[in-house]
Amino acid sequence: MMVKSSERHQVPGQQAVEKKGWIGAHKWLILRRMVQLGILALFLAGPLLGVWIVKGNMASSLTLEVLPLSDPYVMLQGLMAGHFPTTEGLIGVAIVLVFYALVGGRVYCSWVCPVNIVTDAAAWVRRKLGIKVSSQFSRSSRYWLLGLTLVLPLITGAIVWELFNPVSLMFRGIIFGMGWAWMVILAIFVFDIFVSQRGWCGHLCPVGAFYSLLGQKSLVRVSAYNREQCDDCNDCFVVCPEPKVIRPALKGADRGIGPLIDEGNCTNCGRCIDVCDEDVFKFSSRFKG
Amino acid sequence: MSDKQKRGLSVSSEGEKAEHKAVLSRRKFMGDTLKTACGTALLGLGMGTYSRQASSFPAWTIRPPGALPEDEFLGACIRCGLCVRDCPYDMLRLAELGEQVALGTPYFVAREKPCEMCEDIPCAAACPTNALSHELKKIEDARMGLAVLIDQEECIAFQGLRCEVCFNVCPVQGEAITIEMHHNRRSGKHAMFIPVVHSDACTGCGKCEKACILEEAAIKVLPIHLAKGLLGTHYRLGWEQKDKAGKSLVKPDIEHQYNLPEGVRYDYNQGGLEVPPEAKLEHDTPFSSNPLDSLKKLQNQENK
Numbered sequence: 001m002m003v004k005s006s007e008r009h010q011v012p013g014q015q016a017v018e019k020k021g022w023i024g025a026h027k028w029l030i031l032r033r034m035v036q037l038g039i040l041a042l043f044l045a046g047p048l049l050g051v052w053i054v055k056g057n058m059a060s061s062l063t064l065e066v067l068p069l070s071d072p073y074v075m076l077q078g079l080m081a082g083h084f085p086t087t088e089g090l091i092g093v094a095i096v097l098v099f100y101a102l103v104g105g106r107v108y109c110s111w112v113c114p115v116n117i118v119t120d121a122a123a124w125v126r127r128k129l130g131i132k133v134s135s136q137f138s139r140s141s142r143y144w145l146l147g148l149t150l151v152l153p154l155i156t157g158a159i160v161w162e163l164f165n166p167v168s169l170m171f172r173g174i175i176f177g178m179g180w181a182w183m184v185i186l187a188i189f190v191f192d193i194f195v196s197q198r199g200w201c202g203h204l205c206p207v208g209a210f211y212s213l214l215g216q217k218s219l220v221r222v223s224a225y226n227r228e229q230c231d232d233c234n235d236c237f238v239v240c241p242e243p244k245v246i247r248p249a250l251k252g253a254d255r256g257i258g259p260l261i262d263e264g265n266c267t268n269c270g271r272c273i274d275v276c277d278e279d280v281f282k283f284s285s286r287f288k289g
Numbered sequence: 290m291s292d293k294q295k296r297g298l299s300v301s302s303e304g305e306k307a308e309h310k311a312v313l314s315r316r317k318f319m320g321d322t323l324k325t326a327c328g329t330a331l332l333g334l335g336m337g338t339y340s341r342q343a344s345s346f347p348a349w350t351i352r353p354p355g356a357l358p359e360d361e362f363l364g365a366c367i368r369c370g371l372c373v374r375d376c377p378y379d380m381l382r383l384a385e386l387g388e389q390v391a392l393g394t395p396y397f398v399a400r401e402k403p404c405e406m407c408e409d410i411p412c413a414a415a416c417p418t419n420a421l422s423h424e425l426k427k428i429e430d431a432r433m434g435l436a437v438l439i440d441q442e443e444c445i446a447f448q449g450l451r452c453e454v455c456f457n458v459c460p461v462q463g464e465a466i467t468i469e470m471h472h473n474r475r476s477g478k479h480a481m482f483i484p485v486v487h488s489d490a491c492t493g494c495g496k497c498e499k500a501c502i503l504e505e506a507a508i509k510v511l512p513i514h515l516a517k518g519l520l521g522t523h524y525r526l527g528w529e530q531k532d533k534a535g536k537s538l539v540k541p542d543i544e545h546q547y548n549l550p551e552g553v554r555y556d557y558n559q560g561g562l563e564v565p566p567e568a569k570l571e572h573d574t575p576f577s578s579n580p581l582d583s584l585k586k587l588q589n590q591e592n593k
Contacts, residue, residue: 046374060369060417070417074367078418081364089417138321144329152337158363160340163392168368172383172393176370179385 012127012235013275020277028270035111043175058112058171059162060092068092073210074168077161081153097214103268105215109201109208110241110269114170118185119201122192123241134197139244139265142209149206166200167207198241212264220268223284224249224259230280236272246272250280260286347389348511350396351495353381354404354431355413355421359512365420368393372412372421378405381412399495399510404433406460406494429461434493435516436465436486436508444507449473449481455497455508456484464490466497484508488517548587 016025023030043061045051054063060070070092075085085093100108110116149161162168166184173181188200201208224230227250236250237243245263252258273281346352346359353372356362372395373381380402384390395412397404406428413421425431436455438444445452459466466484473479484497486508495510531537547555554563 052374055374055415056369056371059367060371062371062415068417070369071367075418078365078367083361083365083418083420085418086416086423092417138325141325141328144325145332148329148333148336152333152340153364156337156340156364157360158340159365159367160336162368163340163343164336168393169386172368172370173385176373176383177385180387181385184386 012238015233015235015277016275018277025274025277028274032111032269033117036114036117039112040114040171040174047175057168057175059168060089067095069096071168072097072214073207074159074162076210077149077153077159080150081157081159100211100214100218102218103215103220104218104266105211105213105264106208106267107215107218107220108211109205110267113167113207114174115167115185115188115205116201118170118189119192119198120241122189123198126193126197127238129193131193135195135199137196137203139203139242141203142206145204146206146209161206165207167205202241208265208267214264216264217286219286221284221286222261222266222268222270222272222281223288224261224280225282225284226278226280227251227253227259229278231278233277235275235277236281239271239275241267241269241271260284262286343391346391346396346512348515349398349400349509350390351399351404351433351493351510353395353397353412353421354406354410354428354433354492355416355423355425356433357420357422362420363391363394365418366394367418367420369417370395371415371417375411375415377407377411378402380404397495399434399498400506401499403495403499404431404492406431406492429490429492431492431494432513434495434510435488435513436491436493436495436497436510437516438484438486438508439511440503440505440507443503443505444484445502446481446483449475449479451482452502453482453484454500454502458496458500460494460496461490461492465492488513548583548590 013025019025042054043057045053046055054061056062058071059074060068062068068088068091070085070089072093075089075093078085152158152160166188169181170185173179173185192199192201196203224246230250236246240246242263242265245261245266248257248263249259249261268283270283273279273283340363352359352362353376357365368383370383373383380397381395382397383393383395386392390396408428410425410428410431413423413425415421416423438455441447453468456462456466456468464487466486468482469485470480471483473481493510493513497508498506498510501508527539544557545555549555549562552565552567555561556563
């Protein structure tokens with residue numbers, strides 16, 4: 001039975017649930033939430049239970065007293081302020097750089113960042129409430145912000161963005177204490193629901209912008225390998241936090257564009273794979289296409 | 290002329306239509322870019338200004354040992370909290386949103402939990418950016434702040450009472466804080482045991498402030514720039530220069546001539562009045578019990 005696409009929009013992935021079962025249609029989402037919460041749990045096990053597996057936070061951490069990991073974005077801001085990290089800090093940066101360059105920069109956004117849980121929830125609420133109005137501003141705003149956060153340390157000599165950054169604010173807040181940080185998180189939630197669709201992660205966040213540049217040529221990619229099967233239900237576009245990245249791969253066959261979603265801003269969240277009842281998408285690699 | 294023609298946009302042929310579309314999209318692009326650029330610049334101005342305000346580190350908070358000077362610290366600290374985690378005494382914390390300290394940076398409050406001055410300085414060793422400098426090898430060289438006996442009205446040592454708690458808890462004992470005895474003018478016969486902080490040894494750990502027995506500590510660790518004065522660089526202290534040169538660099542003072550009995554002299558270098566045994570004195574002391582004698586003597590000398 002054909003369902004009009006406008007009706008199907010109300011509940012994207014409904015067909016997939018009917019066909020693949022609820023678990024099957026939420027496989028990557030569940031996995032993603034487990035990873036996001038698991039990382040938080042690893043950081044929290046120390047202060048809450050006294051089990052010290054990971055120390056620090058996303059800015060810099062030490063796992064099992066041997067593995068240093070450091071956020072290249074915040075280190076770059078420090079560098080712009082004129083401060084060079086220690087050898088351990090540099091090793092941590094190198095490991096993180098290589099990892100995200102391989103698996104996709106914005107994997108950080110969808111698989112690690114806790115703000116993603118908030119903005120995904122906001123997007124869900126927005127769909128449930130059927131809110132269509134959205135303040136229009138460019139998705140490239142985040143690159144302007146990224147530039148700004150790198151120029152400000154150069155001028156002021158201080159890592160200015162870390163006085164505001166909601167991403168580190170939330171992560172550090174959960175591990176070290178929130179203070180009034182929950183207000184910022186609430187603000188982003190409300191902003192994403194009522195002001196701008198995918199406003200924070202998809203338009204403004206310079207952290208995501210940084211990681212999108214890092215993952216431009218990553219190996220792990222979603223592929224619309226089965227794109228002939230697409231029945232234009234639009235569900236993938238509705239759930240995708242960066243819908244622009246899908247079109248070339250899904251609809252570009254006539255123009256000779258391969259099925260690989262080859263875009264730095266694809267977060268490799270895998271929701272398109274979940275919600276597609278025709279199994280058009282799968283995780284693939286740059287070499288397989 | 291239609292409205293569009295007035296704006297330089299006529300719609301006649303297909304080719305021109307496409308051109309107009311390009312013009313319009315170029316206009317839109319430039320408008321959008323300008324909008325974003327202006328927005329970004331405004332935001333930058335706001336954030337930059339706020340960061341200046343947020344960098345005013347309050348005086349009652351102390352950075353961990355080895356911390357760079359505050360303005361450099363804010364460019365180096367990435368707010369990871371590894372120092373907090375590696376402090377075995379759990380006295381460091383990261384500033385939360387709404388606190389007066391720059392967001393996410395580590396600090397401690399001496400009156401709550403002072404620094405225990407671990408020999409291996411684990412907090413600084415954990416720092417991945419040298420915001421807590423790894424060049425600090427000996428904790429005694431740390432200068433987190435400077436203790437100041439700031440309230441000499443309330444400190445009970447100044448009431449002539451024995452306390453010396455700050456002196457006794459000081460980890461750099463006998464060097465950072467010493468006890469100096471002063472005359473107790475209230476009782477006239479007792480000593481006051483006054484604690485004195487020495488900046489060449491005080492690490493600013495805050496143990497004295499924590500231990501002060503008053504409701505509000507009379508001795509407090511302050512940022513060094515608030516606690517210390519600085520002598521103008523043009524100052525030369527005469528006695529130091531004299532030691533350095535081995536002799537006085539200026540013409541020696543003309544010795545003051547006291548009006549003293551014959552054979553008696555006055556030693557300026559702390560010796561005071563010197564009465565050699567061979568001095569022929571009219572009385573046991575160089576001074577007569579009758580003050581008029583001195584006056585008479587003076588008159589006699591003048592008459593001579």
